[in-house]
Amino acid sequence: MENNLMKKIDEARAYLADKLGYTPEIGLILGSGLGELGEEVEDKVYISYGDIPNFPVSTVEGHKGRFVFGTLMGRKVAVMQGRFHFYEGYKMQEVVFPIWVMKALGIGKLIVTNAAGGINTGFVPGDLMIIKDHINYTNLNPLIGPNNEAFGPRFPDMSAAYSREMIQIIKDSAAALELKLQEGVYVLLTGPSYETPAEIKALRILGADAVGMSTVPEVVTANHCGMAVAGISCITNMAAGILDQPLDHNEVMETAEKVKVRFSSLIKTVVGRL
Numbered sequence: 001m002e003n004n005l006m007k008k009i010d011e012a013r014a015y016l017a018d019k020l021g022y023t024p025e026i027g028l029i030l031g032s033g034l035g036e037l038g039e040e041v042e043d044k045v046y047i048s049y050g051d052i053p054n055f056p057v058s059t060v061e062g063h064k065g066r067f068v069f070g071t072l073m074g075r076k077v078a079v080m081q082g083r084f085h086f087y088e089g090y091k092m093q094e095v096v097f098p099i100w101v102m103k104a105l106g107i108g109k110l111i112v113t114n115a116a117g118g119i120n121t122g123f124v125p126g127d128l129m130i131i132k133d134h135i136n137y138t139n140l141n142p143l144i145g146p147n148n149e150a151f152g153p154r155f156p157d158m159s160a161a162y163s164r165e166m167i168q169i170i171k172d173s174a175a176a177l178e179l180k181l182q183e184g185v186y187v188l189l190t191g192p193s194y195e196t197p198a199e200i201k202a203l204r205i206l207g208a209d210a211v212g213m214s215t216v217p218e219v220v221t222a223n224h225c226g227m228a229v230a231g232i233s234c235i236t237n238m239a240a241g242i243l244d245q246p247l248d249h250n251e252v253m254e255t256a257e258k259v260k261v262r263f264s265s266l267i268k269t270v271v272g273r274l
């Protein structure tokens with residue numbers, strides 16, 4: 001990694017550390033329509049991405065584009081309301097810039113969430129799915145370029161990209177709350193067009209249960225720099241061709257809205273148990 005990038009990360013870290021005066025321990029990235037959990041944080045400090053040195057700025061509807069720092073279930077958290085997507089035109093290194101900044105701030109655990117299309121026909125819209133593994137169906141990787149040895153190795157292991165301990169905590173939390181929880185493989189495509197029915201059929205044969213346009217870059221980067229990572233998808237719609245109806249972003253946002261109470265209670269319980 002170029003020194004220039006390290007300098008940019010450190011400038012962002014210094015700005016946030018100065019505003020906070022404490023070290024957050026858990027990072028949370030809230031996906032499309034799932035941002036409201038951020039409002040449940042106590043002693044909130046909002047920091048817009050646009051105010052942080054070197055941060056890209058979020059543009060998608062339903063993504064607020066700010067950090068909420070504070071306390072959730074007694075734990076110091078950094079909640080991202082909105083994230084950066086490759087389809088918005090950001091470079092991969094911009095998409096994952098917040099991960100490097102969270103790592104530099106001292107965060108060791110990360111929960112990543114997203115809205116996703118259900119490929120597994122056993123799923124229904126509104127289901128929550130633990131991501132047990134992913135398929136990167138793009139030829140993009142945020143770690144392409146000079147390696148930052150201070151963060152991690154040139155060829156990072158991805159054989160347990162989703163922490164087994166965190167997966168167990170999520171399962172135990174869902175059981176305690178009597179919430180139905182699915183488990184599956186998330187596949188990344190760049191978007192922004194939704195998939196065709198033929199693509200969904202092919203992705204199912206490849207072993208994918210849910211499809212989306214985010215998360216994988218952040219998970220790869222967080223693993224590289226030694227963070228423990230968990231991922232949860234909100235299945236907002238059935239993927240293309242499964243139902244005889246077109247896909248649209250409003251359906252994604254409407255389902256996320258319906259799920260948000262269940263989603264928030266699950267994430268809060270998990271955070272309290274980490």
Ligand code: HPA
Pocket residue numbers: 115116117118194195211212213236237238239240247252
């Ligand atoms: N495909 C890709 N991304 C998505 C979908 C989908 O069906 N739903 C929510 N994000």
